[in-house]
Amino acid sequence: MSYRGPTGFRHDQPEKTGVLITNLGTPDAPTKSALRRYLGEFLADPRVVEAPRLLWRLILHGIILRFRPKRSAEAYANVWEPAGSPLLTYTAEQRDRLSERLRARHGDDIVVAFAMRYGSPSIASVLEELQQQGVRRLLVLPLYPQYSASTTASTFDAIAADFTRRRWLPEFRFVTHYHDHEPYIEAMARHIETRWQERGQRPQKLILSYHGIPKRYLLNGDPYHCECHKTSRLLAERLGLDDTEWMTTFQSRFGREEWLQPYTDETMKSLPEQGVTSVDVFCPGFSSDCLETIEEIDQENREYFMEAGGKAFHYIPALNADERHIEALLSLVENNLAGWPRPESDADVLQSRRQRAAAMGADA
Numbered sequence: 056m057s058y059r060g061p062t063g064f065r066h067d068q069p070e071k072t073g074v075l076i077t078n079l080g081t082p083d084a085p086t087k088s089a090l091r092r093y094l095g096e097f098l099a100d101p102r103v104v105e106a107p108r109l110l111w112r113l114i115l116h117g118i119i120l121r122f123r124p125k126r127s128a129e130a131y132a133n134v135w136e137p138a139g140s141p142l143l144t145y146t147a148e149q150r151d152r153l154s155e156r157l158r159a160r161h162g163d164d165i166v167v168a169f170a171m172r173y174g175s176p177s178i179a180s181v182l183e184e185l186q187q188q189g190v191r192r193l194l195v196l197p198l199y200p201q202y203s204a205s206t207t208a209s210t211f212d213a214i215a216a217d218f219t220r221r222r223w224l225p226e227f228r229f230v231t232h233y234h235d236h237e238p239y240i241e242a243m244a245r246h247i248e249t250r251w252q253e254r255g256q257r258p259q260k261l262i263l264s265y266h267g268i269p270k271r272y273l274l275n276g277d278p279y280h281c282e283c284h285k286t287s288r289l290l291a292e293r294l295g296l297d298d299t300e301w302m303t304t305f306q307s308r309f310g311r312e313e314w315l316q317p318y319t320d321e322t323m324k325s326l327p328e329q330g331v332t333s334v335d336v337f338c339p340g341f342s343s344d345c346l347e348t349i350e351e352i353d354q355e356n357r358e359y360f361m362e363a364g365g366k367a368f369h370y371i372p373a374l375n376a377d378e379r380h381i382e383a384l385l386s387l388v389e390n391n392l393a394g395w396p397r398p399e400s401d402a403d404v405l406q407s408r409r410q411r412a413a414a415m416g417a418d419a
């Protein structure tokens with residue numbers, strides 16, 4: 056086997072710092088065949104479905120990939136926009152905004168790119184492009200504020216798998232979480248407050264809904280549950296809410312085993328009978344709106360709540376490419392790039408030699 060190296064390497068190519076933001080991924084089109092490809096890659100990841108491999112492969116190919124692609128394609132068709140999947144377009148917009156801000160503050164030495172863990176643009180293809188552009192220092196920021204092995208560690212696996220085939224590795228930093236990063240909490244708080252000010256009132260309850268994971272993963276040591284609760288607590292404190300005015304729930308169950316509770320859908324069905332008839336729902340774990348928020352929360356769960364006797368349901372969009380979100384990401388990037396030694400250029404070396412010589416001369 057031969058390791059991949061940069062092609063056409065030039066000694067005068069300036070060394071750059073790469074910032075790679077990543078998200079989960081999305082199908083290429085809202086069609087059965089695109090969904091079969093996408094779900095086939097996603098659900099075959101052992102970080103996502105932790106089950107005996109052979110048995111799971113039989114279930115995945117024998118049952119799930121026969122029936123789910125059609126159903127999922129219909130759901131995606133429902134949220135698809137002329138520009139494509141919302142998750143893809145928001146992530147591209149986040150890349151553009153972040154890139155503008157970094158260029159304005161640090162010049163052209165920093166290249167910002169985005170990649171998807173599943174589907175396209177793939178992590179491997181984007182790492183290749185970054186290497187060709189002369190990126191020798193790489194910061195990866197998965198846009199998952201709360202760490203989970205099923206998302207964050209899976210992203211790390213994809214980067215590491217690419218590195219095992221690469222000849223010249225970049226210096227490397229990886230952000231594992233930012234669930235309690237103050238600018239992220241502040242961005243969400245101001246985003247929510249803006250809605251409440253526009254509407255002139257707060258709901259009876261703010262529901263903070265996160266994507267679920269099987270409870271087994273928590274029992275086996277995944278910190279995700281804990282990080283979701285911490286994000287919620289910090290956000291509620293910042294918004295000045297008392298304990299009756301907010302709650303944390305978990306959405307998107309898959310399969311038969313127990314997932315993190317309380318479930319968002321069951322909560323929505325039961326709140327009206329407990330006297331809660333007005334809710335706002337916000338999803339702190341989703342950095343972009345996507346199928347899970349647009350269809351599952353704003354459509355399905357709205358229906359559950361209203362059918363159960365609810366009177367007002369407001370979905371608060373994800374932070375997407377909001378200015379405050381970009382500020383929060385910018386501060387995360389700058390914190391993580393800080394103190395990273397940069398190779399000195401010949402001019403730098405010459406200048407510091409002259410300064411040292413001048414200082415010694417002054418001392419003498």
Ligand SMILES: C=CC1=C(C)c2cc3[nH]c(cc4nc(cc5[nH]c(cc1n2)c(C)c5CCC(=O)O)C(CCC(=O)O)=C4C)c(C)c3C=C
Pocket residue numbers: 079080081082098103104123127140142199203205206266267268269279307309340341344345346347
């Ligand atoms: C099968 C198990 C799954 C686990 C574990 C899981 C964890 C997990 N997922 C996200 C974020 C997203 N998931 C999205 C879609 C999605 N998720 C699963 C399954 C698991 N997720 C499936 C099967 C799907 C596809 C949709 C479907 O067929 O129902 C998305 C949306 C992508 C989009 O294109 O819009 C996101 C985002 C997190 C954060 C997480 C664990 C913390």
Ligand SMILES: [Fe+2]
Pocket residue numbers: 266307
């Ligand atoms: Fe998911």
Ligand SMILES: [Fe+2]
Pocket residue numbers: 306307308347351
């Ligand atoms: Fe879902």
